[in-house]
Amino acid sequence: MPGPLHRLKIVDLSRVLAGPNCTMILGDMGAEVIKIESIEIGDETRGWGPPFLEGESAYYLCANRNKQGITLNLKTPQGLEILKKLVSDADVVVQNFKPGTLYRLGFGYEEMKKVNEGIILASISGFGATGPYSHLPGYDYIIQAMSGLMSITGEKDGQPAKVGVAIADVLTGLFTCIGILGAIQHRNRTGEGQEIDISLFDSQLAALVNVASNFLCSGRIPERLGNAHPNIVPYQVFAANDGEFILAVGNDRQYQKLAILLEDEILLSDQYKKNSGRLQKKDELEKVITAKLKTKSRAEWKVLLDEAGIPNGPINNVMEALDSEQAIAREMVVKIKHPTISNLKLVGSPLKFSKSPIKIDRHPPLHSEHTDEILFKLGYSKHEIVKMKQDHII
Structure with a gap:
């Protein structure tokens, strides 16, 4: 049974965590995801470790399954032309370059619409495309600090503390996924594509939920309470x-x-x-x-x-959580076939569909693993592909 997003095509220009996590979720639901990386090092997380598992970074592996991988030099006219061909029949483009980067490359949202009128462009950044901080880089740690999250995390008399995972990135990926599904529904009704401007800062502010509401309703600045709850006892x-x-x-x-x-x-x-x-x-x-x-x-x-x-x-510690009877019963640890890793385990999807269950058909791609295959489908010959490699276009 095909996944719920079967036949949806995603061009993924994102790297690190927020964007890749979003596109992995879409891929888990059956969308075709083509991950585009630089020809030099690719996604930065490929080098983030240890741990490495038989040469592959554990960090990279966590957010990149159910994708095909291609490398492109987008600073070359031919690399940009290949991107345009990929976008021409795509449904969604996800990117997390600094605001304005795509426009400087000559392929912002208005240019994309000329190639594909119904395209949905999801643009992820640290602070969004507008506002005085829009030019600043967005790192999860900084966002946790600037959004107020760290001010309410940690012991009352101790230092402000960050959450143990890059939670702003994770939440932004989820909000982006929700936004994409909403934009698809809008396009189904109207035929119109659109650009989604989503930021880590906005996403983390939204995720303050009741703590932010407590302040807005009372005017009192929330404090760190350690492991206690601001509204409920015990x-x-x-x-x-x-x-x-x-x-x-x-x-x-x-x-x-x-x-x-x-x-x-x-x-x-x-x-x-x-x-x-x-x-x-x-x-x-x-x-x-x-x-x-x-x-x-x-x-x-x-x-x-x-x-x-x-x-x-x-x-529980992480081992106890992942080894628990509940995690096993819910298939939250899955084994994945991989060309270089003999025993790859990843965290499973929390989405449990009764009619169109999640399938993991593709391992996190090796760097440039599917470049030749994808270019053949676009109509390039073997000779042209070899020449592009020699010219550092792919």
């Missing part, structure tokens, strides 16, 4: 007698179950029945709960809390 890390785990009491009903389970008169008192009261006396409440939870092991509490329907969970 919702944090607690210690059993053999280590730490998460207790996430999301509503008053769950709190009543917890108070009954812990068998403490203080916890059952009226002052704590409502979340608003628990927030007002957060410190006192935490002390009572902490003392109670230290009387049993994490495993014992896991059984009791699950039986009571109270959200909780262990703090």
